[in-house]
Amino acid sequence: MPGGGFSSVTPAGVEFEAKITPIVIISCIMASTGGLMFGYDVGVSGGVTSMPDFLEKFFPVVYRKTRDPGIDGNYCKYDNQGLQLFTSSLYLAGLTATFFASYTTRRLGRRLTMLIAGFFFIAGVVLNAAAQDLAMLIIGRVLLGCGVGFANQ
Numbered sequence: 001m002p003g004g005g006f007s008s009v010t011p012a013g014v015e016f017e018a019k020i021t022p023i024v025i026i027s028c029i030m031a032s033t034g035g036l037m038f039g040y041d042v043g044v045s046g047g048v049t050s051m052p053d054f055l056e057k058f059f060p061v062v063y064r065k066t067r068d069p070g071i072d073g074n075y076c077k078y079d080n081q082g083l084q085l086f087t088s089s090l091y092l093a094g095l096t097a098t099f100f101a102s103y104t105t106r107r108l109g110r111r112l113t114m115l116i117a118g119f120f121f122i123a124g125v126v127l128n129a130a131a132q133d134l135a136m137l138i139i140g141r142v143l144l145g146c147g148v149g150f151a152n153q
Contacts, residue, residue: 030114037121037148041090049083058134059083082134089138093145094152101153113150121147 048054055063065077097120105113124143131137 033151037151041144045087049087058137086137086141089141090145090148093142094149097146097149098153101150104150105153113153117147117150120150
């Protein structure tokens with residue numbers, strides 16, 4: 001019967017020669033920002049899409065459906081292509097931006113790629129915060145997705 005486990009090539013008690021330096025710690029923190037940005041987006045967009053004020057301004061059809069007592073399930077209330085575009089545009093932009101980010105990383109290096117990611121993300125946050133209509137909201141989400149795609153690269 002096959003068994004799993006880990007085998008050690010070095011004898012027990014031998015210390016690994018590599019040290020954890022400040023550069024290693026900073027690199028790990030920077031690498032984790034991609035996941036933090038996805039978590040930020042899931043937390044914010046998930047909460048915002050259920051807020052009545054947000055729905056009333058950007059998605060009035062969905063707002064009316066949420067107030068309709070005749071509709072029981074949430075699927076029917078939130079079934080709107082514009083709302084789905086709002087939710088998924090970040091992920092699609094992140095996927096697409098990753099391909100461009102790989103070229104940028106190869107040509108310009110990781111540090112500049114992370115800086116570009118930060119600029120994309122900040123521009124997306126500013127645009128989303130100042131959004132007056134659905135187009136501004138979607139463009140901001142696309143910029144956020146580009147930031148996340150570049151940061152994950």
